[in-house]
Amino acid sequence: MKLKFTKMHGAGNDFVVIDAINQHIDFGPEEWRRLADRRFGVGADQILVVERASSPGVDFRYRIFNNDGGEVEQCGNGSRAFVRFVVDKGLTRERSIRVETMSGIIAPRLEEDGKVTVDMGAPRLDPAGVPFDSAGLVGRPQGVDTLWPLALTVGGAEQEVLVSVVSMGNPHAVQVVDDVDSAPVAETGPLIEHHPRFPKRVNAGYMQVVDRHHIRLRVFERGAGETLACGTGACAAAVAGIRRGLLDSPVRVSARGGELSIAWAGDGQPVYLSGPAVTVFEGEIEI
Numbered sequence: 001m002k003l004k005f006t007k008m009h010g011a012g013n014d015f016v017v018i019d020a021i022n023q024h025i026d027f028g029p030e031e032w033r034r035l036a037d038r039r040f041g042v043g044a045d046q047i048l049v050v051e052r053a054s055s056p057g058v059d060f061r062y063r064i065f066n067n068d069g070g071e072v073e074q075c076g077n078g079s080r081a082f083v084r085f086v087v088d089k090g091l092t093r094e095r096s097i098r099v100e101t102m103s104g105i106i107a108p109r110l111e112e113d114g115k116v117t118v119d120m121g122a123p124r125l126d127p128a129g130v131p132f133d134s135a136g137l138v139g140r141p142q143g144v145d146t147l148w149p150l151a152l153t154v155g156g157a158e159q160e161v162l163v164s165v166v167s168m169g170n171p172h173a174v175q176v177v178d179d180v181d182s183a184p185v186a187e188t189g190p191l192i193e194h195h196p197r198f199p200k201r202v203n204a205g206y207m208q209v210v211d212r213h214h215i216r217l218r219v220f221e222r223g224a225g226e227t228l229a230c231g232t233g234a235c236a237a238a239v240a241g242i243r244r245g246l247l248d249s250p251v252r253v254s255a256r257g258g259e260l261s262i263a264w265a266g267d268g269q270p271v272y273l274s275g276p277a278v279t280v281f282e283g284e285i286e287i
């Protein structure tokens, strides 16, 4: 079939966005994976599929597929691209939208300056909520957060990495590093992503604290590898840093692809993510 799509990015985290309201899409994981492939398809970190909502009081539903074709619960940068898309396509006249995702309702808002702020909902930090298997592990209390030791085998040598586990609807394991540029993201990112203690795999965050209101962040994403920015990863890192007493809200997050801003008022409160959403080109592909 001929498929119309829009190529977008949020701070360098790139997407293929599909209008599934005006196009009938009946793809499986293989088609999503081929569409996201950077050689055999259009290429993107994630595919975003825009549908009419099925629940009352909600405007849209959007589904998220990683580069590996797997459907996932949440995408922070994607939620901003989604808003830019539905406004630019005239699918809504609203600027504040309630949208249903696999992990619940989020509320993005298109600001006058073109940035988008998203109420990403409240984080979960209990292992069952992530999901994370903490059986037999002794957590290391750090402030009001707990650090969990992950045993990794890197180059044949055993090492232990201490991570905060946070769910933003999707799972994150965040560690503090001295310098993100020299952090072993390529070596340990895949090992953390596939660690047996994360039954649904996990996004691996590497956070460098610049000051109490600023971090540098790299994320090896579940199902996509290292991306230039990760919205939910930025939320998870800011939450972990605030709970550990290392950061104060708001937190400026410098990713390799651009700047994001996170605000969080503490336990049980929603995390607000702000940042850019850019349309790169429109296209059509036979798939």
Ligand SMILES: N[C@H](CCC[C@H](N)C(=O)O)C(=O)O
Pocket (backbone or CB within 6 Å): 013, 045, 046, 064, 066, 072, 073, 074, 075, 076, 077, 078, 170, 171, 203, 221, 222, 223, 224, 227, 229, 230, 231, 232, 233
């Ligand atoms: N790789 C993520 C989904 C995309 C999240 C990221 N692109 C964002 O902006 O939040 C996962 O498997 O949970």
